[in-house]
Amino acid sequence: MDLNLQINTKYKEEDTTDEPVSPSGQYFNSKTLSVRILGILESEIPIDDSNTFPLLEQLFLPINPRFSSIMVHDKKGVKHWKRVEVKLEEHVHVPKYPNGLSIEEYNDYFDKYLTEISIKPLPKDKPMWEIHFFKYPTIKSAGQVIFKFHHALGDGFSLMGALLSCMQRADNPSIPLTFPSIQPSSETKRMDDVGCVPKTMSAIYNTACDFGWSVVKSSMISDDKTPIRSGVQGVEFHPIQISTVELSLDHVKQVKNAIGATINDVITGIIFLGTRLYMQATGKEFSNSETTALVLLNTRNIDGYKSIKEMLKNDSNTKWGNQFAFLHVGLPSLVNDQSFNPLTFISQAQKTIKRKRNSLAVYLTGQSLEFLRKCRGPEASAEFIHSTLQNSTMTVSNMIGPVEKMSLANHPCKGLYFMVVGVPQSLTITIMSYMRTLRIAVGVEKGYIDAQKFNSSLENAFQLIYKAAMKNI
Structure with a gap:
């Protein structure tokens, strides 16, 4: 991993000030709505998650204070993002299945697991994100990484930008990823x-x-x-x-x-x-x-x-x-x-x-x-x-998404897609x-x-x- 991407996780005193929750953030995390976003990354090689915690601490958490915050009410009922200590082990999940099964059987397990985490709400007493490692081969890939975010954290543009900031070009990590040109009308x-x-x-x-x-x-x-x-x-x-x-x-x-x-x-x-x-x-x-x-x-x-x-x-x-x-x-x-x-x-x-x-x-x-x-x-x-x-x-x-093939922690990405869950449709x-x-x-x-x-x-x-x-x- 490129050391230039690492960010110091020691927050300055002024960074601890609670941030007000935006109106849209309040809408998506309310009694009526609780919308989540899943980002699924398909790996070309078997997943090695041994460096997960250092990478999350050095790359992911510093991206935005909301990844280290929970949503709370003040005395007037106004919602704020409150910084908390993040226990990374509570946010990383690795399901276990029997060894030696066929790709088709593991594929069925993956589909069921995706259904399971799609419907399950994110806990409100900890920062609203999770990472799931499915370390078994499926029809699509050798392993899959599922990023689960609450929509209150941001929209697809923000969260995809956060995810892509942790990625590198597979052919040359020193060169930034490029994207198709968008010309706003x-x-x-x-x-x-x-x-x-x-x-x-x-x-x-x-x-x-x-x-x-x-x-x-x-x-x-x-x-x-x-x-x-x-x-x-x-x-x-x-x-x-x-x-x-x-x-x-x-x-x-x-x-x-x-x-x-x-x-x-x-x-x-x-x-x-x-x-x-x-x-x-x-x-x-x-x-x-x-x-x-x-x-x-x-x-x-x-x-x-x-x-x-x-x-x-x-x-x-x-x-x-x-x-x-x-x-x-x-x-x-x-x-x-x-x-x-x-x-x-x-x-x-x-x-x-x-x-x-x-x-x-x-x-x-x-x-x-x-x-x-x-x-x-x-x-x-x-x-x-x-x-x-x-x-x-x-x-x-x-x-x-990127024009070139990208990698996450030296895992070449074979495919990438996302899904919005928790909507009444x-x-x-x-x-x-x-x-x-x-x-x-x-x-x-x-x-x-x-x-x-x-x-x-x-x-x-x-x-x-x-x-x-x-x-x-």
Whole structure:
């Protein structure tokens, strides 16, 4: 491990001051919501965890004081991060299974273990993170490292930045990791400008419609019950099954170039079409049922990952924390006739998301949550977010990963993906790019959604879209 990455863990006196918990941090750790994030790293070689505690102390804990803090209330009921002594042995878990089993048997054990830790809440009397070492071979890798964080610590951008700060390039540790370029659109920049005013009548109209519909959808109208939405109360406490689908990033780029879309547009179209194919396979009546996806939008005005030092600065565009918003996007209907064109799922998703990002609905929704918090407290805002999630069908979020192969403590990383758990939905989908592969992770309500059939529907959707796009060349 590069010694230059090590950080002194002796905190200065001024560092011990309690940090107030941000409003979003309070929402995600409340009586109503307790949302966690899992990051799964697949190792090419068997895992050696002998240096775990020194690495955690020297690299991980100094990244952010929240990793050494618990959430407490003061006398006025205001939540703060309180620094505590971290007992590392309480945060590291290594499950034990019989030796000499087949890869398939260990794979089943891993799936069950992932389900087990997904549903289990993080203790509130210690810092809200854990690391799990699954030191057995599976179909995907020689071993797996699972990072479990509470969402109150930060969003995927912050936590992935923390994780990647502990990584190195596998080919040359002295060279930093690089990432695909991200060029924020003018719409994103405009949303981040608090004082901006829509300049066209269409933007004003879109803002009114989108904000009004978002409020109604979050508080009054729920999606239909379908093969991917059970609609039961307390679904966030049901066991989930996590699986993944791998797509070639080069093939996705071919589709992007052929139809003049973005990679995110193509991915969203694949997910929407695959979801409808799964629903239709269960019953024709679900081809046009009311189904809404919450597409997560990073509200930082950035062009890529920032260093931990930059994220800890008091800069609203890059700072650590939860800085994202939901976009309500309805899934297009699926009509199987001679006029069916799978590319319409991309074009419709592209059109809808672009229009919604061109309004100020996201900004107004954020202001409404803040107004609700000030008037009725953070629990009321958490209940509104819970209702937003519960009334929709699925959540879709994505992250970019390194272009080069990376390693963690000299363990080459074969694959990397993440999953958000503890949300009141039967279906959650996340996307992560790493090297030349897109990894789509699918979290489903166990026993309600057939994960294998759903994944096959996603793969079928990609093949339909790819073939249709190649005909345009």
